[in-house]
Amino acid sequence: MFVLLKCSPGLCVLRTMLSVKTGTCRFRAALSRYRYRSGETRGNASGSGFEQETEKKCGRLSEEAAIYVHWPYCLRRCSYCNFNKYISRAVSQATMRECLERETETLLHLSQVSRITSVFFGGGTPSLAPPSTIAAVLETAARHAHLPGDAEVTLEVNPTPAGASSLGDFKVAGVNRFSVGVQSLHDEDLRVLGRDHSSQDALRTVAEAQRLCPGRVSVDVIFGRPGQTAGLWETELEELLSVCDDHVSLYQLTLERGTYLFKQVQAGLLGVPEENTMAQMYDSARRILGKRGFLQYEVSNFARNGAVSSHNMNYWKAGQYLGVGPGAHGRFTPREEGRVLREARTQTLEPDVWIKEVQRWGHGTRRRIPLEHLELLEEVLLMGLRLAEGVSHEHWRQFSPDADLQKVLGTSIEVQELQDRGLLVLDDRGLRCSWEGLALLDSLLPPLLLQLQEHGGQKGARG
Template sequence: MNKGHQNYLNMWLYCLKRCSYCNFNKYILQNQNHAVMTECLQKETQTSLQLSQVSRISSVFFGGGTPSLAQPSTIAAVLETVSKHTGLSDDAEVTLEVNPTPAGKARLKDFTAAGVNRFSIGVQSLNDGHLRILGRDHDSQHALWTVSEARTLFPGRVSVDVMFALPGQSVKSWETELKKLLLVCDDHVSLYQLTLERGMQLFKPVDSGELSVPGDNVTAVMYNSARGVLEKAGFRQYEVSNFAKNNAVSEHNIGYWRGCQYIGVGPGAHGRFVPLAVGGVQREARTQTLEPDVWMREHHGHGTRRRIQLDHGGLLEEVLVMGLRMNEGITQQGFAVLLGRVSIAGQHLTHNAA
């Protein structure tokens, strides 16, 4: 029996609409059968936990899509399954990504009652014009209200996402916006540069010149400026995009960057773990079926579509790519885990729900 800890990520791939900068595996919410989805998530969770033979779960991350569109009862059912078949650590971090709409804000208490103890809020911008360009379905006031409510429920355990290098954005306007956000945000901030790719709705108007985004040099100044503003406000950068004060780091994501094992559950989920229950000795990269409807139809305990055994070369590549994102770099212990010289404590479970 693996007595280590794993992290568990649950992704809810449905959204009410697709944002103009999004190119992820997402689906527009229509007539979702929450009961069937919940049953499949529970079944896959149980099967995956049995395959890994992990004894405790140290973190759970409900991501998306828009997981705040899921019913709180679904979140509670998944967490109950984890507790029943493995167990949650007493200090387990249970994060839910939240879209800061009035509906999302109104359900925060219900998600808290379901077992969530940390919120990650997709503010993205406090400029209403930018929010419209990004295709967001909230405005700046909705974002501020949601952050305030979340902080009331979990002070010190609320993260906000904010984007820069947006169309028409200047270094000065970016600094002003970030300082405004810091007046209300909690102890964790994630910065993301707008990156456009073919297939995104926003790509065409930028590519045609209809909209103009900051150039690479200006974008670099924006990033460095933000680092300075956050540092002055007491935040410590611990990863390329992530900043925390009062040690409010995302323990779940740190597990990825340190090369720990994790289990993915739900449509399109990715996992990296050793399937001990079937005699596995090498870590496998597992990908679940992408499309939610297909995933539910073919569900026989789990919807794993692809399994790849990772050799030392593959593991080394992942550890290097992930580890170099952190300010601590790649530790000696990280290489020891890679080479199989220490136990797989600190594993992570990834769950992907749609």
């Protein structure tokens, strides 16, 4: 199963995940092209004639973008986490605020974005940031582009008593959606995960968030935890659904090399569920959520009453996004520089170094890669097939006006076999996974990517 591990959007959107049913994901080679040396810019960002024409035909895609803002500090490091975060120490709040504002302004200028579709504050623990910093970033964004009054503005919240008490201030600052990191309702499991809150803290935080932003609260929960059984998981999920709002994100626990939890499992001090049990947990969660009125709109995300995350939908639909803050990732076309190709950008990881770079140059972009047309189409497939709706023909044509899905994938024997097995659907609506296929996405992607690459190679040879 191809499942999005818990991570901040904009920080690791294209991360490949541990498979539950079919073994470790085998298509890392398709993503290896996105790794590059610090400071390197690859290729000719002015683009080929074909790529320039494609960009013109989907110009609207370059005129709007989401913004991801990364707050890198935490009070402690969770035992399973290997993301870009730093234990909070003497942080100059004024300096961080000024640098986040300045980088937001610079990237908006570089991208020439005229409309901001959503803003997401992730981390780290962004609920440790002063609400005044959140307000300042939003005000800066609104000064340099159109930020609609009803645009989704999400803040990730660590459900500690301190975090819950500040939610009202964050709402005043401009936040209108909270994503609460519940992770578990079992205190012992929270201790093993290294979390600094209790189950009661989490429930109180969810209740306060719902009071402030009813219908706009998401809860994150991790399954596959050490010692967890399928029965315990189903009971816990039912309890969570009795108190949660209208959005749930499920994340399979993945043991990341170098983390404390990984070392404990390797040493035999802790055991995690077997892959078949993990698969059972995921399948039962989908059924339970469905009975409670939640629609699965993405591999790991479920919503009812239309409470879909518009910010995350922008990622999955291959929209532009600006990554602000240490270690943030972005995808946008730097039109102010006269570029026509979208670039994959990564900001400097270390906060102290990032601050110096922003103060000197206005931004802390460490790495940038112009994405060739084939690479962009790969992202459209990789991200779009995570959605239950898949990739529509209309959406595909925005990125590939001269080669539709049927032309690119319809003649593939491997793709036809996946359809015959009931895992994939290619019809007049577009390309999407079936219910069974969505749980096996990692095994479906390699032949699709290979066929896309072969079609691109044939087109290049003819050209």
